[in-house]
Amino acid sequence: MFNRRKNKLMKGTHANLSKGFITGSEKTDWHNNALWFLRAKRDMQRDTIPDWEKLRATAAAIKDHTLSRLPEYLQRFEENAIKNGIQVHWAWDDAELREITASILRENNAKSVVKSKSMLTEECGLNPYLEKEGFDVVDTDLGERIVQLRKEHPSHIVVPAIHLKKEEVSDTFHEKMNTEKGNSDPDYLASAAREALRKDFMRADAAITGVNFGVAESGTVVVCTNEGNADMGVHSKKTVIHCMGMEKLVPGYKELAVFTRLLARSATGQPVTVFTSHYRKPRPETTEHIIIVNNKRTDIFEDPEFRQAMRCIRCGACMNTCPVYRRSGGHSYHHTVPGPIGSVLAPFYGKEKNKDLPFASTLCGSCNNVCPVKIDLAGLLYRWRQKLTDETSPDLSKKIGMDIGSKILKSRTTYSLATRAFRWVPGSVLQSGLNPWNVTAKNGHKERIFPDVPGESFREWYKKNQE
Amino acid sequence: MTVGLFVPCYIDQLYPKVGRDTLEVLEKAGCKVVFLQDPLCCGQPMANSGYESKTRDFEKPFLKVLPEVDYLVTPSASCSYHLSHHLLKPFVAAEELAKVKELTEFLHDIIGPDKIHASFPYRVGLHLSCHGLRGLNLGTPSELKVPYYSKIEKVLAAVDGLDLVVPSKADECCGFGGSFAVFESAVSVKMGCDKMKTMSGAEVSYVAATDMSCLMHLEGVFRAEESTMKVMHIAEILNAGA
Numbered sequence: 001m002f003n004r005r006k007n008k009l010m011k012g013t014h015a016n017l018s019k020g021f022i023t024g025s026e027k028t029d030w031h032n033n034a035l036w037f038l039r040a041k042r043d044m045q046r047d048t049i050p051d052w053e054k055l056r057a058t059a060a061a062i063k064d065h066t067l068s069r070l071p072e073y074l075q076r077f078e079e080n081a082i083k084n085g086i087q088v089h090w091a092w093d094d095a096e097l098r099e100i101t102a103s104i105l106r107e108n109n110a111k112s113v114v115k116s117k118s119m120l121t122e123e124c125g126l127n128p129y130l131e132k133e134g135f136d137v138v139d140t141d142l143g144e145r146i147v148q149l150r151k152e153h154p155s156h157i158v159v160p161a162i163h164l165k166k167e168e169v170s171d172t173f174h175e176k177m178n179t180e181k182g183n184s185d186p187d188y189l190a191s192a193a194r195e196a197l198r199k200d201f202m203r204a205d206a207a208i209t210g211v212n213f214g215v216a217e218s219g220t221v222v223v224c225t226n227e228g229n230a231d232m233g234v235h236s237k238k239t240v241i242h243c244m245g246m247e248k249l250v251p252g253y254k255e256l257a258v259f260t261r262l263l264a265r266s267a268t269g270q271p272v273t274v275f276t277s278h279y280r281k282p283r284p285e286t287t288e289h290i291i292i293v294n295n296k297r298t299d300i301f302e303d304p305e306f307r308q309a310m311r312c313i314r315c316g317a318c319m320n321t322c323p324v325y326r327r328s329g330g331h332s333y334h335h336t337v338p339g340p341i342g343s344v345l346a347p348f349y350g351k352e353k354n355k356d357l358p359f360a361s362t363l364c365g366s367c368n369n370v371c372p373v374k375i376d377l378a379g380l381l382y383r384w385r386q387k388l389t390d391e392t393s394p395d396l397s398k399k400i401g402m403d404i405g406s407k408i409l410k411s412r413t414t415y416s417l418a419t420r421a422f423r424w425v426p427g428s429v430l431q432s433g434l435n436p437w438n439v440t441a442k443n444g445h446k447e448r449i450f451p452d453v454p455g456e457s458f459r460e461w462y463k464k465n466q467e
Numbered sequence: 468m469t470v471g472l473f474v475p476c477y478i479d480q481l482y483p484k485v486g487r488d489t490l491e492v493l494e495k496a497g498c499k500v501v502f503l504q505d506p507l508c509c510g511q512p513m514a515n516s517g518y519e520s521k522t523r524d525f526e527k528p529f530l531k532v533l534p535e536v537d538y539l540v541t542p543s544a545s546c547s548y549h550l551s552h553h554l555l556k557p558f559v560a561a562e563e564l565a566k567v568k569e570l571t572e573f574l575h576d577i578i579g580p581d582k583i584h585a586s587f588p589y590r591v592g593l594h595l596s597c598h599g600l601r602g603l604n605l606g607t608p609s610e611l612k613v614p615y616y617s618k619i620e621k622v623l624a625a626v627d628g629l630d631l632v633v634p635s636k637a638d639e640c641c642g643f644g645g646s647f648a649v650f651e652s653a654v655s656v657k658m659g660c661d662k663m664k665t666m667s668g669a670e671v672s673y674v675a676a677t678d679m680s681c682l683m684h685l686e687g688v689f690r691a692e693e694s695t696m697k698v699m700h701i702a703e704i705l706n707a708g709a
Contacts, residue, residue, distance in 0.1 A: 019653040028657060043609070052612040321610065323640045327657050360651060362644030362658075363515060365601035369610030382515070389517030398650070402513050406521035409476055409508040419480055436649045437687070439656050447656045448687040451481050458479040458486035462502055 014360035018328030027165070032326040034162055039320045041269020042370065048271070049261070059262055060374040062255045063311035066216075067301065073216040073249045074292065080219025081290055084281045091293045094124035100291050101126060101208070101241060102133050108239040108287060110205035112136035116223065116230035117144055118210025119157050119314060120245050120293060123336045126208075138200040140229040142193055149176045155330030157337055158267045158316035163329050197229070207233025209279075211244035211290075212313070213259060217252035220280045221290060224263060224273040231277050240288045242279065246297050247310040259313060262372040267315040296348045305383055309344050311373035318367035318377055324360055333357060340367040340377040347384055355392045358384035419457060427452060470498040470573075471536035473529075475546045476508040482679045488706035489542040489570055495706075496578045503532050503539070511549040515645040519553070526554050533563060538577065542570045542702045544599030544677040552602065569603055571677055571701055575618040580625045586708025588628030591699070592671035593619065594662065594685070595638040596678040605677065609638050619677065619701065626704055634669040643684040659688035666696060673699045 022028050046052045066073055078088045089104075091097040097120075105113065113135055121127065127148070130137050139148045143161040147154055150172050154160030161169070170184035179192045209230045213222040221242045223230045234240050250256050264270040282288035300306050319325045319339030330338035335346040335354055340361060346354035358381045367377040408418040431438060431450050439447040456464075470493055474486040493500045506529050510522030529550065533539060541547050547569040555564060568576070574583065599605045599619075606617035623631055642648070642658025649655075662685060666674050674689075674696055676682050682698035689696050 015651045015653070018651070022653045022657050025657075032661070046612050049612075323642070323658055324651070324654050327661075328654050359517070359647065360654075362597070362640045362642065362647050362655075364597035364640035364644070366597075366608070366610055366638075366640070369601065369608050385515070385517035386519050390520070398516065398646070399518075402516060402518040402521055406510075406513050406518070406525075409510075409512075410524060412505065412507065415476075415507050422480065436652075439652045439691075446691040448652075448659065448684070449690045451683055451686060453481065454483055456483065458474050458483035459504075461483055461487060462490075466502070 012334055013356040014328065014332050014334070015356065017332035017334065018324075018360075021329040021332055022327060028327055028329075030165065031163060031329060035156075035320045035326045038159070038268055039317075039370070042266055042317060042320065043269075045265035045269045045271060049265070055258060055262060056372055056374055059258050059313075059372055060311060062250065062258060063373050064308075066249055066251055066255075067247070067307065067310055070246070070249070070301070073251060074246060077214050077216040077219055077249055078292075080217065082219070084219050085288070086219065086282060087287065087289045089289060089291045091291050091295070093295050094293075097121070097124045097243060097291055097293050097295070098126055098129040101243070102130060102135070104239065104241055104287075104289055105130075105135060105206055108206065110135075110239050112138070112200075112204045113206045113208055114138050114140050114201055114204040114229075114233040114237070115144075115208045116210065116225060116233060117141040117160075118208070118243055119154070119337060120210055120243050120295075121208065122154060124243075124293065124295060126243070136204075138197070138204065140197055140200065140233065141225070141227060142190065145193060145197065146172060149173075153331070153336070155338065156316060156319055157314050163331065201232050201236060204233070204237060206239035206241065207237040208241045208243065209234060211242050211248050212263065213256055214244050214249045214290075214292075215251075215253060215256055215278075216249055218280060220278050222256065222260075223277045223279065224260070224275065225277070226268075226270075226274045228275045231275060234277070234279060235283075238286050240279075240282070240286060242288075242290045244290055244292055246292050246294055247301075247312070259372075263313055263315055266317040266370065266372040299348055300345070306344070306348075306380060308375050309341065309380060311375055312341050312345075313373060314341075315372055317370040317372065321366045321370045322361070323364065323366070324362065328360070333360065340381065341375065344375075344377060344380045344384065347388060351388060352392050355388045358382075358388060423453065423457075425453075468498050468537045468577075469535075470500050471503045471532050471539045472500050473503050473506050473509075473539055473541040473546070475541060475543045477683070478542065478679050479507075481683065482700065485542055485679055485700040485702050488700070488702040489540075492570070492574075492583075492702055492705045493540065495584070496574065496582045498578075501536065503528070505531065509546040509549045510554050511546060512645055514549065514553060515647075522554065526558055529555055530558055533559065533566060537566065538573060539567045540570055540573045541567075542677075542700060543679065544569045544572075544596050544603055544605065545680060547572070548598040548602035569599060569605070569677060571599075571619050571622045572603055572605060574622050574705070580622050583622065583625040583705055585625070585705050586627035587704045588630075588708075589673055590630040590632060590671045591673045591675050591704065592632050592634050592666045592669050592696075593623075593637055594641060594666075594674055594676040594681060595619070595633075596676045596681045597638075597640050599677040600638050609636075623675075623701070623704065627708065629704065632669045632671055634665045634671075636665055641681045641685055643681050645680075648684055655684070656688060659684055660692070663688055663692060663694055663696070667694060671696065673697050673704075675699045675701055675704055677701055
């Protein structure tokens, strides 16, 4: 009974979910290489900027400054946006974002919505809510459209369908959009999606976008896309809603320039996104809204250790470089934002259910070095490990192991006794399945073997030869 | 110069030769070496697993010996990193903390590579262990745009006949990660296999690193996959031949 219950609890952990992803080694390699390609492109772009490291330090300093005066900047942003004729709303949490959005749509008699990419609305569960309330919602970013058609979640915050191969996309499009069966030519599939989305754009009543940056000095929201899909919605609909996390602010245009130089270079290794759209004033006869969302951001903001996580500009560079993310896939993180930054944010949204995520890392620190705003991701994961061990229910086998380990390693007497006993354990036992170090695949193939234990320890040798 | 030698728990038990080679390398470099009997472990295995609280008092034997030595040297970058960045940090002033050195860092910064005499005529692939590279700044990590340097390569350049290769993705993590290796074994082993592929692609006979923990993981994968490559700690190369 106990075991069965434990298995059920373990099922959704990163370790178990990544096992499923790695089973097909060929796909894992493909996923790994696809993301490494982005990292390599990022490195090439880095090399075109002589002061790259200075740019990162500047970006971190701007974010820290902005966060240190966030209430002031939010107020300035709101005042300027209102002056521009935009209606500003404040959502305390995910439920408020959903309700405010739905009420704006109802007030404007909008039944169908085209959406451009927004991880914030993913985080807040906007799509399922609107669908339940009877609205028709179409994601218009190609990758997001693919995962929407498959009823999945994005596995990456910038390239949401990176877990899928073109053949899988072809099958989905065949099933949902009646494209040719087996035709997985990317151009063909992209044209098919484009054609279908054009109709959705024409048909929709309202447009929703995410926000990359909010400029306090002008009340402008800035949205970066490669497909122009945000513009297609905003420029053609009478009702426009921008959903913005409250950490997205920058003081002014001068500061914005630092981030537009960093964002696409860090994300996909492009010098800049194809479209960097500045939305400032509603077009005539149009209502334009900005919803500023908190949803736990004040909790992160108030925590002096973790506040730096609020610098994040959601570029995804930490995912692209992460050797664990690249091999385990984004869905193994079971949180809206996967990868290193996701594992730092996730416990704020549920310590118990996300307690495994800060452990889904080797703390190699590569993420720290690619982060354009210099978040100490590995350091924060280390801090979470300590906090979550104190504040959530323990994994008993791990706790007992750590108890025994620390007792043995604390005193020379226990160490000497325990290590002498260790030397009595036959190699056949140490290299068997009883030792969790040894890994054996389902087909019986050994994957990792414990080392042969030498006849004497260094200490024993030293005692004999040196003292 | 008095050097306190800290031999980490797993090196003591599983790779005593690395301890012996470290001792001899330091002695050959002209140091008076004192083997530190009391410190057994830096506490990292527990701390990285979320049980830093179970390593209270682990700092005491280190704090006792630190004032008595000019340097505290250990053949493990991750233990050295853990000592200087976690375990001892709250108790020791920065300049005293700077006495804690990983072996290659010590040889490079304090002794000078010209004092090393060794010979190892083999093709060796360098694995750049994360904590040494990104934690102790032993070289340029591939992510940063900073002028290239490598303390490890400089020290190893003194070894006669050594054909040192730094393969592609040399600074990608091997997948060890402490208890990660056990609790996330699928990803861990996959990372180890991928490291094995880049190393065998570079046609090396040995894989060397500053950390025996990475090498223990890689050795386990090599053995399971029946690779002919062997792992070798940098101390073993620095004490070979001559």
